[in-house]
Amino acid sequence: MRPVRTAFAGALLGVLTLAGCGQNSAPQGTTASAAPTSATPSASSATAFAGSDGFPVTVQAGNGPVVVQSRPERIVSLSPTATESLFAVGAGSQVVAVDDQSDYPAQTPKSALSGFKPNVEAIVEKKPDLVVLANDIDGVVAKLGKLGVPVLLEPAATKLDEAYDQIADLGAATGNTAKAQEVVTGMRKQIDDLAAAAPKDKKLTYYHELDSTPYSATSTTFIGQIYGLFGLTNIADKAPEAAGGYPKLSAEFVAKADPDLVFLADTKCCGQSKETLAKRPGWSGLSALKKDQVVLLDDDIASRWGPRVVDLAKQVGDVVRKATTS
Structure with missing residues (x-):
């Protein structure tokens, strides 16, 4: 089993690895109290009139309306996606600590804190x-x-609009609203342009691998929807366990489906490659292997729903163009 990471892919695998870790049966999100959270214990709602700096501000997060009374200067991020987004919107200098899985950008103040095994005392020691x-x-x-x-609870996005909303949330909560809107606008345009430019007449099929078990992801998931923008057909949609979004596929199922494209999101964690796939029972004859259409993804980029989703979309778009012209 691959290492657990805070991600829409890692969320499911986190449940499998850490039984009872707090996730719901749906891998992308969690249920939290809707009670308002405030930057001070006494505050229970947003002040009617914001000050010149835009605070206080109320953000609608996964844990309900969260009131941030003043611009935060000691942010602790326990989500690699949130960490990337915070730095992207210009709040990097306000971040004092991130979890052990937050590795981008390079200057993140990484610590031993865990998003999957949160230690309240250790978090509070950072004086967030x-x-x-x-x-x-x-x-x-x-x-x-x-x-x-x-606390802002920003669970794994299930669609692009949710990813955009979370970036806007983080911008508002940190006093970087304008930059956040700039990031979102740029992401929307780039992804829309990439999808529009992709040839879709060949109706290519694909297989996305989360880990070497192998688990995959259907079109109903965040990652599946990204591929859908490029007109690709997901073989996992017809898997017996497809209703769960993240089916465990058999080697026989993949071999029979014989996808045109194979995307591996387990290259860093599990060392998977075209060569390792060829050693699996019945896989050496896959069309994707014969035509050299096995795509090595960066595990982290392929499992987070922040600004680098654009990088993933670019890679998928390039692969589709290459496959349709070869």
């Missing part, structure tokens, strides 16, 4: 005035709330 996380594991949101620590 805002904590951002993707999973409400072991009731960490409520626990931090009781200590007067404001």
Whole structure:
């Protein structure tokens, strides 16, 4: 099993690896208390009139309306996606600590904190005035709330619009609204342009691999919807367990489906490649292997729903163009 990461792909695998880790049966999101969270224990709602700096501000997060009374200067991020987004919107200098899986950009203040095994005491030791996380594991949101620590729960996005909304949330909560809107606008345009330019007349099929078990993702998932923008047909949609979004496929199923394209999102964690696939029972004859259409993805880019989704879309678009002209 691949290492657990805070991601729409890692969310499912986190449930499988860490039974009872706080996720719901749906891998992309979590359920949290809708009670408002505030930057100070006494505040329960947003002030009617914001100051010259735009604060206080209320952000509608996964844990309900969160009131941020003033511009946070000691942010702790326990979500690699949120970390990337915070730096993208210009809040990097406000971040004092990130979790052990946040590795981008390079200057992130990485720590031993965990988003999947949150330690409230360790988090509080960082003296945060805002904590951002993707999973409400072991009731960490409520626990931090009781200590007067404001929390934004931004669970794994299930569609692009949710990813855009989360970036806007982080911009508003950190006093970087304009930059966040700039990031979102740029992402929308780039992804829309890439999708529009992609040839879709060949009706290519594909297989996306989350890990070497192998688990995959259907078109109903965030990653599946990205591929859908480029007119690709997902073989996992016809899997017996497809209703769950993340079916475990058999070697026989993939071999019989014989996808035109294979995308591997387990290259870093699990060392998968065209060569390792060829050693699997019945896979050496796959069309994607014969035509050299096995695509090595960056595990992290392929499992996060932040600004680098554009990089993933570019790679998919390039692969589709190459496959349709070869």
